[in-house]
Amino acid sequence: MNKKGFIFDLDGVIVDTAKYHFLAWQQLAKSLDINFTEEENEQLKGVSRVRSLEKILAWGNKTISQDLFDKLMGDKNEEYLSYIAEMDESEILPDVPRVLNLLEALDQPISLGSASKNARTILERVNLKSNFHAIVDGNDVSKAKPDPEVFLIAADQINIKPEDCIVFEDSVAGVTAANTAHMISIGIGSKDVLGHANYVFNDFTEISDDFIKSLINN
Numbered sequence: 001m002n003k004k005g006f007i008f009d010l011d012g013v014i015v016d017t018a019k020y021h022f023l024a025w026q027q028l029a030k031s032l033d034i035n036f037t038e039e040e041n042e043q044l045k046g047v048s049r050v051r052s053l054e055k056i057l058a059w060g061n062k063t064i065s066q067d068l069f070d071k072l073m074g075d076k077n078e079e080y081l082s083y084i085a086e087m088d089e090s091e092i093l094p095d096v097p098r099v100l101n102l103l104e105a106l107d108q109p110i111s112l113g114s115a116s117k118n119a120r121t122i123l124e125r126v127n128l129k130s131n132f133h134a135i136v137d138g139n140d141v142s143k144a145k146p147d148p149e150v151f152l153i154a155a156d157q158i159n160i161k162p163e164d165c166i167v168f169e170d171s172v173a174g175v176t177a178a179n180t181a182h183m184i185s186i187g188i189g190s191k192d193v194l195g196h197a198n199y200v201f202n203d204f205t206e207i208s209d210d211f212i213k214s215l216i217n218n
Contacts, residue, residue: 004216005160006103007151007178010114010137012170013188015091015126017116018045020083025056028076034060045171048144049073084118087125095204100131102209106216109133109158113150113167115141134158145173148181155181166215169197184215 011017022041029036034056044052053073057064064072103110111134112119119137123129134157136150143149155165167178170188175197178185186201187194194200201207 001106002216003108003160003164005109005111005155005158005165007111007113007154007165007167007183008132009167009169009171009174010112010116010119010122012045013093013168014096014128015087015093015122017084017087017122020080023083024076024079025052027079028053028072029056029060031072032057032060032062032064034062049076081118081121084122084125087122089127092126092128093203095207097128099204099207099212100128102212104131106213108216109160111154111158112136113154114138115144115150145171146176146180148177151177151181151183155183170194172196 008014018041021044022038025041025044026036036056036059040056040059044055047055050073053069053076100110110132112123112132113136115138116122117138120129120135123132123135129135134154136154136157140153141150151165151167152162155162162181162183165181165183166186167174167181167183168186168188169175169178172193175185175187175194179196179198184199185197186199186207187197188201188203190202191200
């Protein structure tokens with residue numbers, strides 16, 4: 001059997017933590033009398049915490065001191081972590097365990113490549129940490145997607161050449177990073193948004209076992 005490397009993003013691919021980021025940012029914006037909508041939240045996906053707060057302040061036409069800025073960033077993370085602490089296996093997105101179990105049965109190396117600094121905690125909460133041979137998260141990288149650094153490190157840690165890796169991603173920047181690394185990119189989401197991926201599926205329920213096997217044998 002061929003060996004390919006399968007690299008998964010976390011947020012929006014394995015679990016949906018975007019809703020928790022939204023709730024935490026919304027609470028922060030409310031404390032500053034800024035209205036924060038889901039449309040604006042979409043613009044923060046894959047954006048760093050510092051840059052996100054800068055955008056929210058700009059939308060609300062607000063200027064704050066550096067001390068308050070730093071405090072609010074800490075508050076936002078605490079709020080987000082309080083939601084994560086309540087997560088369990090019910091939060092895993094449909095059919096992700098089936099695909100992970102298939103890859104394990106076929107003896108394929110599996111790695112996580114996520115910008116989230118809380119990736120290990122989340123995987124522990126939803127009981128999937130043991131499914132991954134390597135975990136590369138926001139603590140391990142210096143460059144954010146669309147830079148391919150996170151995926152190149154993930155490939156290296158499972159000893160698979162980049163061109164033999166397959167990446168599951170839900171963001172434009174993530175698909176671009178996978179393509180730049182010369183990996184096969186599989187977009188999870190809308191074709192309108194992720195049309196630059198090699199393949200696009202709405203979610204894992206559309207990804208058949210045969211499709212996974214064809215990727216391995218290709």
